[in-house]
Amino acid sequence: xxxxxxxxxxxxxxxxxxxxxxxxxxxxxxxxxxxxxxxxxxxxxxxxxxxxxxxxxxxxxxxxxxxxxxxxxxxxxxxxxxxxxxxxxxxxxxxxxxxxxxxxxxxxxxxxxxxxxxxxxxxxxxxxxxxxxxxxxxxxxxxxxxxxxxxxxxxxxxxxxxxxxxxxxxxxxxxxxxxxxxxxxxxxxxxxxxxxxxxxxxxxxxxxxxxxxxxxxxxxxxxxxxxxxxxxxxxxxxxxxxxxxxxxxxxxxxxxxxxxxxxxxxxxxxxxxxxxxxxxxxxxxxxxxxxxxxxxxxxxxxxxxxxxxxxxxxxxxxxxxxxxxxxxxxxxxxxxxxxxxxxxxxxxxxxxxxxxxxxxxxxxxxxxxxxxxxxxxxxxxxxxxxxxxxxxxxxxxxxxxx
Numbered sequence: 001x002x003x004x005x006x007x008x009x010x011x012x013x014x015x016x017x018x019x020x021x022x023x024x025x026x027x028x029x030x031x032x033x034x035x036x037x038x039x040x041x042x043x044x045x046x047x048x049x050x051x052x053x054x055x056x057x058x059x060x061x062x063x064x065x066x067x068x069x070x071x072x073x074x075x076x077x078x079x080x081x082x083x084x085x086x087x088x089x090x091x092x093x094x095x096x097x098x099x100x101x102x103x104x105x106x107x108x109x110x111x112x113x114x115x116x117x118x119x120x121x122x123x124x125x126x127x128x129x130x131x132x133x134x135x136x137x138x139x140x141x142x143x144x145x146x147x148x149x150x151x152x153x154x155x156x157x158x159x160x161x162x163x164x165x166x167x168x169x170x171x172x173x174x175x176x177x178x179x180x181x182x183x184x185x186x187x188x189x190x191x192x193x194x195x196x197x198x199x200x201x202x203x204x205x206x207x208x209x210x211x212x213x214x215x216x217x218x219x220x221x222x223x224x225x226x227x228x229x230x231x232x233x234x235x236x237x238x239x240x241x242x243x244x245x246x247x248x249x250x251x252x253x254x255x256x257x258x259x260x261x262x263x264x265x266x267x268x269x270x271x272x273x274x275x276x277x278x279x280x281x282x283x284x285x286x287x288x289x290x291x292x293x294x295x296x297x298x299x300x301x302x303x304x305x306x307x308x309x310x311x312x313x314x315x316x317x318x319x320x321x322x323x324x325x326x327x328x329x330x331x332x333x334x335x336x337x338x339x340x341x342x343x344x345x346x347x348x349x350x351x352x353x354x355x356x357x358x359x360x361x362x363x364x365x366x367x368x369x370x371x372x373x374x375x376x377x378x379x380x381x382x383x384x385x386x387x388x389x390x391x392x393x394x395x396x397x398x399x400x401x402x
Contacts, residue, residue, distance in 0.1 A: 021401055022092050026050050026084050029075045040360040041074050041081040042367055042381070046401075047099030047111070049092050050084035056135070060144035062115065063129050066090065070099075070111065070133050070144055077359070078367050078381035078395040085113060096126050105162035105219045107135040108171055110147075132171075132193075150198050153177060153189055161217035161227040163241055170194045172241055174227045176214070184209055186248065188239055203239075206250040210234040215266050220274050222312055232266035236279075254308045254319040257285040271366075273358045278309040280322065282358050282366060303327040303353055305366065307386065323364055323386040327353070330384060330391050359383075365392060 026048035056072040072083045085099040096114045103110040114128045129146055136142040158176040165171060173191035179202075186203045211231045218236075220226035225242035230253075238249040253272075271282040284305035307322040352371040359365040364387035371379045383392035 018097070019093055022049050022095055022098070024048070024401060026052075026073065026082050027080075027398065028052070028073045028082070029079055037074060038076045040077070042077045042079070042357060043101065043104070044080050044082045045101040047101070048082060048084045049086065049095060049099075051086040051088075052084060056142055058133055058136075058142035058144035060131060060146060062087065062113070063127055063146065064117065068113065068131075068144070070131070078383040078393050080381060080395075080397050083109075083111075087115070090115065102130070103160050103162045103173075103217060105171075106164040106166070108162050108164055109133040109135075110160055110162055110173060132173075147173065147191065150189060150200070157189075158214040158229050159217040161219055161229070163219055163221070163225055163227055165225070168194070172225075174239060174241060176229050176237065176239070184211065186237075188248075190241065201246055203246055203248050206237065206248045209237070209250040210252065211237055211250070215270075216272060218272060218274055218279075220279070220312065230272050232270045232272065236272075251279075251310070253281055254283075257283050257304055257306055268354045269356070271356045271358050273360060274312070275358070275360055276363070277312050279312065280307055280309045280358055281319070282307050282356050284327070284353065284356060284368075286353060302329075305356070305384075305386065307358070307364075307366075325384070325386045325389055327368070327384055330389055353382075362392075363387065369397065 050071075053069070053071055054073070056074075057069055058071075059067060059069045062068050066087055066089045068085065068087045070083060070085055073081060075081045083099070083101070085095075087094070094116050096116050100112045101109055102112055110130065110132055112128060112130050114126055117125050117127045130149055132145050132147055134143045134145075153175060158178065160173055160175045163172040163174060170193045172193070175189040177187045177189060179185040179187055184205045186205070188201045188203055190199045190201065191197070192199070211229075211234055213231060214229040215232035216230045218228045218230060220228055220238065223242070224240035226238050226240050228236045228238045230236045232253065235250055235252040238251065240249070256270075269284050269286075273280050282305065284303060286303050304324075304326050306324045308319040309322045310319050311317055353368050354371065355369045357367045359367065362385075365383055365385050368382045368384065369379050370382055378396075378398045381395045381397050383394070384390075385392045
């Protein structure tokens with residue numbers, strides 16, 4: 001699966017606003033022909049509340065015993081897929097937040113569901129459960145299992161990451177917890193699906209690291225069973241599960257396209273994936289110019305993007321250039337577009353290009369969300385082939401959420 005972990009989520013200011021957002025129906029593409037499912041998908045990490053079912057529906061139990069079901073609604077990229085959650089015994093107002101996907105890997109999804117509960121007549125509590133969803137096969141139904149979490153893991157935990165071991169018919173959940181920001185000291189929490197328990201290991205700090213917080217977590221795999229937490233402005237902390245060590249490794253990321261202050265949400269302009277034996281890093285930079293028709297406004301004046309890669313078998317070899325393109329110079333081809341795309345002189349114009357996502361199965365393809373205005377409810381997902389300088393596809397994306 002391919003997903004948008006860490007993208008900006010829907011926002012609200014009170015319970016009433018949240019209830020309104022939770023009642024928004026899921027953007028399910030009924031016309032999608034998925035007799036041949038896509039190899040990977042673009043997945044909205046924030047779920048919807050719906051009782052609708054399909055062949056992906058899996059059922060489980062909340063910590064209080066109530067039933068819960070999870071369903072995925074796949075669409076071919078650049079369309080965005082979504083997932084829905086339903087608890088027959090609970091109303092929409094019982095959910096205190098959006099169901100959230102925390103990690104995906106292979107046929108597994110780790111997700112979080114928060115439910116409002118009553119401890120007594122005067123006090124309200126919030127119960128947060130984590131589940132592992134495992135996709136089905138031709139002979140096996142999808143499964144949903146609740147995962148018990150360590151009580152002390154909440155406040156300092158970085159993003160969880162999944163490591164799938166098909167040969168052993170098992171998986172690991174790995175979480176990095178910060179003990180000290182100033183000294184860069186961490187603990188690793190490791191869940192073994194066979195033993196059904198957590199281990200806590202104090203890590204020796206990697207030398208000369210520049211790591212503030214995780215923008216994204218990645219599964220590297222390989223003979224060491226490596227996983228990584230990525231500060232997309234600075235570098236990657238790597239833990240090798242199979243080595244059973246107490247040492248973290250660190251890899252610095254390549255510098256941005258143009259020198260700039262490394263601040264703000266990096267997922268707005270950067271992405272990183274593991275594909276074809278490489279770690280690939282994407283970075284883009286928008287250029288603006290003054291609008292001569294207004295006194296204080298600026299308009300887009302180009303969009304440049306580059307990808308760098310590092311061979312997983314030679315992690316000490318450094319980063320090498322992979323692709324470079326001026327996306328704003330991509331010319332529209334004869335592709336039949338079913339959505340309105342801003343064009344100028346038959347070239348693609350991206351007004352607010354944000355949240356790039358590298359394809360996991362098409363080499364050199366990047367998906368970019370384009371909004372006409374910042375925080376617009378409506379957007380388009382543009383698929384650009386960086387290797388051939390071509391527009392691959394366009395799809396409308398409107399979830400009804402800000």
